[in-house]
Amino acid sequence: MRTRWRAGLAAVGVVFVLAGCSAGQGTSASTADSAGSGPVPVAPQQGSGKAGPEKVTPPQPGATDRKLSRSARLELTATKVVDVVAQARGIAQGAGGYTGQESTGDDLATLNLAVPADKLDGALDQLSHLGTSLVKRELNTQDVTEQVVDVEARLATQRASVERIRALLAKATSVSEIASVESELTSREATLESLEQQRNSLAGSVAMATVAMTIRSVAAPPPPPEDHSGFLGGLAGGWHAFLVFGGGLLTVLGALAPFLLFLVPLGWLGWRLYRRRRPVPAAVPEPSES
Structure with missing residues (x-):
């Protein structure tokens, strides 16, 4: 009887041991499956000398569209x-x-x-x-980019404000309300026109560039000196000296010409008078032959 009881206990123990082993294997397999299905982290290689791809920051909108x-x-x-x-x-x-x-x-x-x-x-x-x-x-x-953006934003706001005042004017019933709303509308339309002029002025300064010029008069530079070396240079120098001498001689003659007009006739008359008044020498008798 005791032998059968011991045999039964041993069989039950064997069953429990087998069940535990089966559960352990199933857990290990499921763990391995779950680990294999997910992403496996890769450790960075040491000493490869290559850096990973750098993160490039895209340019902000409008960064290159400067005014x-x-x-x-x-x-x-x-x-x-x-x-x-x-x-x-x-x-x-x-x-x-x-x-x-x-x-x-x-x-x-x-x-x-x-x-x-x-x-x-x-x-x-x-x-x-x-x-x-x-x-x-x-x-x-x-750089007027900020000014352009500011004016455009103020223009949008002012246009919306003008539209609201016009809507209020359409709903006004009494004379006092109409007068008050019209006065406010006129003021806001004037502000809108001023902003539009600022916008147009900025757009013009961006589209067209200005050049302020100042031009002063100066004397013409002297001509470069001529080369007087060699035969041709000597010939040119001699011709120039001859022209200078001839020009000087003509200048002297031109200066004396008015005086010669009076001196020459006076000298000729004096010479004639001298010839007339000069005594005639007596004739010397020829010696006679003896």
């Missing part, structure tokens, strides 16, 4: 101021611009030119080569 107002100033010298002014006008018109305020004289000229902003550099290069020499060249660039 720039450009202006330049030139100061030139020229022997003929009027000719340089005419050439400057032609360069501005050829670039698609125009001439603004201008004051031209024989010794000094000032004029303002307006050219498209994208053609300012080329126009400046052409204008800088006019005249005798370039004294000064200045280029100024002002």
Whole structure:
């Protein structure tokens, strides 16, 4: 009896041991499956010498769309101021611009030119080569992006405000309400027009660049000295000396000519009078032959 009881207990123990082993294997398999199905982290390689891809930050919207107002100033010298002014006008018109305020004289000229902003550099290069020499060249660039954005935002707000006042005016019934709303509408429309003028002025300064020019008159440079070396140089020098001597001689004769007109006739008359008054010498008798 005891033997059977012990055999039964041993069988139950074996069953429990087998069940535990099966559960352990199932848990291990499920753990391995779950680990295999998920992403496996890869450790970075040490000593490879290659850095991972850098994160590139995209540019912010409107970062490259800047509103720039450009202006330049030139100061030139020229022997003929009027000719340089005419050439400057032609360069501005050829670039698609125009001439603004201008004051031209024989010794000094000032004029303002307006050219498209994208053609300012080329126009400046052409204008800088006019005249005798370039004294000064200045280029100024002002970023007006914030001003443009601010004016556009204020314009949108002001337009909405004007529309609201117009809606109130349409609903007004009494004379006092109409007068009050109309007064407010007039004030807000004036503000709107002022903002529009500011917007147009900024747009014009961005689209067209200005060039202020000052041109001063200077004397023409002396001609380069001639080369008088060699036979041809000596011949030219001798001819020049002959011309100088002949010119000097003619100058002296020209200076004496008025005096000769009086001295020559007087001298001739004096010589005639002297001939008449001079005694005639007596005739010497010839010696007779004995």
